[in-house]
Structures are given as structure tokens and as C-alpha cells.
Amino acid sequence: MLQAVADIVRLDGAEKHFGAVRALNGVDFHVGAGECVGLVGHNGAGKSTLMHMVAGTLRPDGGQIAVRGNAEAGYSVARALQLGIRCVFQELSLCPNLSVAENTRINHSALTGFGWQRKAANLIRAKLDEIFPDHGISADDIAGDLSIGRRQMVEVARAFTLTSEPLHLVILDEPTSSLDAHTAGQLLAFVRRFVAAGGSCILISHVLGEVLQNADRIVVMRDGKVVAADAASAFDRDKLVAAMGGAEGHRKAATEARRAEAGALRVKARPARQQDGKELVARAGEIIGLAGLAGHGQTDLLLAIFSAASRAKTGIEVTAPVALVAGDRQADGIFAQWSIAQNIGIRSLSRLRNGLLISPQREAELAETWKTKIGIRTPDMNNNIYSLSGGNQQKALFARALGSDAEIVLMDDPMRGVDIGTKLEVYDLVREEAAKGRTFLWYTTETEELDNCDHVYVFKNGRIVANLRRDELTEEKIIQSSFGDAA
Amino acid sequence: MLRSLLPALSLALVLMAIAWLNPRAISYFGFNLMLNLAIPIALATIAQMFVIAGNELDLSIGTFVGFVGCVTATWLRDAPLLGIVVLLGSIGVYALLGALIHLRNLPSIVVTLGMSFVWQGLAILVLPKPGGKAPDWLLAIMSFKPPYIPFPILAALIIAAVVHFGLMRTSYGVILRGSGGNAAALRRAGWSLLRAKIALFALTGLFGVLSGMALIGITTSADANIGNGYTLLSIAGVILGGGEFVGGRVSPIGAVLGALTLALAASPLLTFMHIPPDWQVAANGAILIIVLAARVLISRRER
DSSP states (O other), X not given: XXXXXXXXXXXXEEEEEXXXXXXXXXXXXXXXXXXXXXXXXXXTSSHHHHHHHHHXXXXXXXXXXXXXXXXXXXXXHHHHHHTTEEEEOSSOOOOTTSBHHHHHHHTOTTOOSTTHHHHHHHHHHHHHHHHSTTOOOOTTSBGGGSOHHHHHHHHHHHHTOOSSSOOOXXXXXXXXXXXXXXXHHHHHHHHHHHHHTTOEEEEEOSOHHHHHHHOSEEEEEETTEEEEEEEGGGOOHHHHHHHHOOTTSOOOSOOSOOOOOOOOEEEEEOOTTOOSSOOEEEETXXXXXXXXXXXXXXXXXXXXXXHHTXXXXXXXXXXXXXXXXXXXXXXXXXXXXXXXXXXXXXXXXXXXXXXXXXXXXXXXXXXXXXXXHHTOOOSOTTSBGGGSOHHHHHHHHHHHHHTSSOSEEEXXXXXXXXXXXXXXXXXXXXXXXXXXXXXXEEEOSOGGGGGGOSEEEXXXXXXXXXXXXXXXXXXXXXXXXXXXXXX | OHHHHHHHHHHHHHHHHHHHHOGGGSSHHHHHHHTTTHHHHHHHHXXXXXXXXXXXXXXXXXXXXXXXXXXXXXXXXXXXXXXXXHHHHHHHHHHHHHHHHHHTTOOXXXXXXXXXXXXXXXXXXXXXXXXXXXXXXXXXXXXXXOSSSOHHHHHHHHHHHHHIIIXXXXXXXXXXXXXXXXXXXHHHTTOOHHHXXXXXXXXXXXXXXXXXXXXXXXXXXXXXXXXXXXXXXXXXXXXXXXXXXXXXXXXXXXXXXXHHHHHHXXXXXXXXXXXXHHXXXXXXXXXXXXXXXXXXXXXXXXX
């Protein structure tokens, strides 16, 4: 068989410029039939731009795109869908006002006529059952009412539903960023089955282990170019990180023993549904992890602590000012119309005030301090927040919390979809700030991040089911407690 | 759950207040009288709901209803063909406005505010002095007296059912609402946002025309200013009915209930409460604020 025919999609010398920025600089890329290609690189390396081209949402400024060996001149989303190429985008793209079934309808022009609602509901329900057996999502649920993890499950399942259009290649851009380890495992197992049955897949993930274990071939991008491409077996974690560049290579998160000294009590909280006497206790200088499957009450407890700081609440004691780093960055974190500096300053308005008005000078000083301290990559802090890449937007939200007077920082899985270089920088900063006496409560869906914590509380069904010290912390233990009937 | 019942709840509350103040009003004849103007208000509210479903706002619906009224009371009676062409043409103008707003990325508030003066001016050109007469067939329809159920209630049921089916149950209705929920997602799925916007604005024009005709069928003659109050009434009706200004969250049934509530609270309730006409507009506003505040409180608690 000819190589050109076995390819689902092939790009030759693809180029894309956004103003002066070269997002893609002559990229050759191809995906074969029955192949899972892993795509890795830092934020801003050009992965998303490349995928937008394959999906037809962006036109290349130069180069050629061919599908199944035929050059495509007027390539578009509609053409990509006709050819069986679909994409699950990184930013969630469900309509929050529509039900799960109605969101499925949007992707299928064939779902129409009498009884379309039943057909759409059956279609998405069957696919959800197939990928995530215990998903707990109803086809009538309104998408906006679902947790971010469940929205991502719906979106992934929707991409694999079949009606009149064929399905050959699915692009998954950070598909597990909001999923816990259990559901992420279910998804990746499904991807393997899909590929084994002859489908093709492009997997983009910042969790390198996922890519190493599930991809057949790995393509590494840096600065708008492909810098390495080889069979997955030829790579290991260190090689990948080295190829991606930056981040000073592999560094196991702070194993240097931090002295566990009992600081002043900062937070004492019992989840609303807790029946036994277990409660969360956080002292000055501690980093406390909140683990367990996604959506089992971790976020609720963080929000309860946040509101208890301003209004007394039974069962929760908070003794210092609180700041929250939101996980759903677009919905809960960013003021879209504002500059980076304004987004950072909003938590510290009382300190930035000069008389009755906000002093632009103090706001700029605060922003500049954190620009250098946390390394926000921008020529001007007065630019709109959306001029930043996703990882840098998240840094700005960290700067908002750390730049404030808050002694307690709540983190609601803030690292989803952030590249490893940015993550390591933020981990260092968190440990540094904790050493100065700040308290961190950190909910995360990535087990690796828990290595940074002094204590980890595991949640199940809105309750704390285990309290693990750093030295007894292992992935098995967490999974065991999240599924076990310890409660 | 409580939140979706709120439109029905507020209507029931207003009805109970009326029944308590004046039990005789709750009768076939009483409803015919009290809900006299509810049909055109409900139609105008539905018109407004379509643009709100696409995250836009129509500030010209009131003067548009007035313009349609003037055309109905003159040309539609004297030269039916011309009247029909003008009314269909005005729906076409609405469709073009939708295209303009989408293609040039203009704020709909600005465009429709400008258009409100255009419609007002045209209405005065058509009918410089109050007068004219509704076509006889229209008068006949609007004075129809079905057995048992008062006509305004029957009409409200039909309007709510038809629009609910069209917008909430058909497969293209999903696309129309989705364009207000997440436009980028629709574009990525290969749908034309231009078409969706044109469809929403044309539907607004269509229901604006129906509202103006129904109004003239009741009042029998027209005046260029007859519909001016409908702009804010229609917006209030949509919001009262559980709709939201952004995000494509609207409810046709709720919008009709909201319109009925407003129509009842507007004058019958206040008259029964012996509030002098001078204060009725302010009292109406107070009722609106109370209901909307209740809605915010309930949705906050449900979260």
C-alpha cells in the first residue's frame, strides 16, 4: 500500500502568522490510519494552532493540506466533518443553555425531523455508557449545570457519536485536563480500543505519562516547529522533557523534608455532609491537598471556606484573609474586558487606593512586581488579559491571590491545561510562600501535584474519608480511599 | 425547580390578589375585560424573546408595533394588497437588520434605538392624526367568544404552545438557542451564525406584526404612539418569564405567563386596590422589582 494513501491527513510546510508572531513555522505533520499520535510541547509551542488547521477552523498562510492523499484547496470545518475529521477543543465548546442531547444535535445535521430528540438522547447516552460506564449524566441535563469534569466527558463522548458523517480521526486537545484519574483512565482505554478498531487519534496532553503510555508515535513541538518525532517506545519522560526544552529538565517535586512545625491555626472546617468527627485542619505554613475523584465535594468545601471568611458559618473556622484561585478560569477567574494589571489588582483594591480612587501608579507597581516574580510573558501589563496564553493567564490569577493580603490561598484545581514548565515555576512559588507562613488549600485532579503537600485529605461523596501524611501518600492509597467503603 | 415555576407562581399570586379584592372579576366576562390587551402584549413579548435568545435586544419593538397598527388601520383595510406587501416588507427589514448587526458586529441596542425613530416617523407619515379603522375580518377575530374559556386565555395557550414547539422542540430551534449560548461552538460545528441571526430577527418582525394587528383588532382604530409602552413591557415580560439577557436562556411559556402577569398587574389589580391612575405606572414598576428580586434570591439559594 502506498504511504500517501494510508495517511488520513498530511500537512506539508504549514505556516501561520498572527501579526508579527509566527505561530507555525513550516510544519510537516501526518497521521496514519489506525494510529494514535501524541503531540506535546509547552503552551504557545503551536500545538493548538496546528490542530485548528487540521480541524479546518484556521486557514494556513502557507503550505498544503492533504486528506487521504488528495490535496484540499478549500479546506473548512464543513469539509473536515465530511471527511470524518473532528476535534474536541481545549476550551469547552458546549452550549451551556442546552441539554446534553441538544448539544449532540448541534454536531449532527442529520439529527432532524420527527423524533430527533429521542435519537439524539439515545446516541449520546450509548456513547457515554460505552466510554464512562458509571458517568451519572442524563441526556436531559442542561450542560451549564454539569460540573466541569462532566462537561468534558460529554464533549469527548459527543465527538465519537456517529450518524451520517464518517469518523476517521478525532483530535483530543487536553481531553483529561478536568477529569480525575479514574475517568481519565476510562477515556484513554476507550481511545486505545478506537485506535485498535482502525480509527486514528491525535492526543495532546501536558500529562506526559498519558502520552507515553497511549500514543504510538510522539511529535514534539517547540516555537512553532516540530523538533522531534519518533515511535513512542523511543521516548521516555526525561527525553520528552529535554526535547520540549526549558523547565531545566526533570525535577521531582520538592523532596527536601520540610520541618513540620505546628503553626497557628488558620482553617478548621467540616464538610456539610460529614457525619463523623473528621475535619480539615490547616495551620500557618502548611500546604494541604484535597484529593479524590473529581466533583466529590472538594470545590464545595473550598467555596464554603471562602464565604466563611466574610460571613460566619457553622462548622467552619477561618482566622485570616482568604483568596481563591479559580479552576474554571474562563467562567470564574478572568475579567475578560480588563488588562492584565487590572486583573491582578482586583483582589487588593484597598491597598491600591489613593483617597477615593484607584491609583494607576500603584496598580502598575503591583503588576510589575508580579510580572517579574512569577514570570508573566508579555511586553506590556496593560494589554488585555486575553493577549496571554492559557498558562500565563493562570499565572496572572496566581499573582492576584499571592499579591493580596490573603494569608490563606484556596486553589481549585488551577493547573488544568497548564504546561509543565509553568507548573514547576508555580510549585516553587507556592512552597516559597508557604515557607513564609502562608497556608495553601489545594484541590487537584493530578496525583503528581499532591507530592507538594504536607497533608492530603481524600474526599468521597462530599465527605472526608482519609487523611494521609506526605510519607504515607501513594496513588494506590488515594484511589483505594476514593473507591473504598471506608465511609 | 422552584425557579422554573416562578413565572406561574407570580401570575397565580396576582390572580389571587385580584380574587381577594374583587371575587366577581374571576369570571368569563371578567377575564375577557381584564386580559383585553394581554394578547398583543404577549405577542410583543414573544417577539422580544427571539432577539434576546440571540443575546440581542430590540428597543424598537414598541414603535414598530405602532407602525404596524397604523398600516393595519389604513392600508390593510383600504388597499389590502399594499398593506400585505408593506407588512411583509417590514419583516424583511427586520431580517436585514439581523444581517447588518451580525456582519458589521454592531451593538443591537444602538441599531434598534435608531430604528425606533424610523418606525415612529413612518407611523406618523401613514397616519398623521389618530384614527383609521381596523379591517372587519380582524375585528371579527379579536371579538371571537369561544365557549367556557375566555378568548385571551385561549389565545395565550395557543401562542405559548406554538412557539414552545417551534423554538424548544424542533431541531432548528436548538441551533437558534445555541447561537445565544455559545456562538463559537456552533461555528465550529459548521453552522451559519448569519442565518441564525437573520431567522431570529425575522421571527421578531413576524411577531411584532402579529402584535400590532391584534392590538388594532381590539382598539379598532390606531394612533402613531399606540405601541410606545411595549418596548419596556416586552423586555420585562421576557425577564419575568425566566429569560436572561445573555446566554440564550429563554422560555416561550414563561414569556407568555410574564406578559399575562404584567397585563393583569398593570391596571386591573391596581384599580381594584384603589391606587389612583397617577401612581399606577410607579406601582407597576414596584411589582416588577419585587418579582425580579424574588427570582434572584431563589436562583441564588438553588445554587
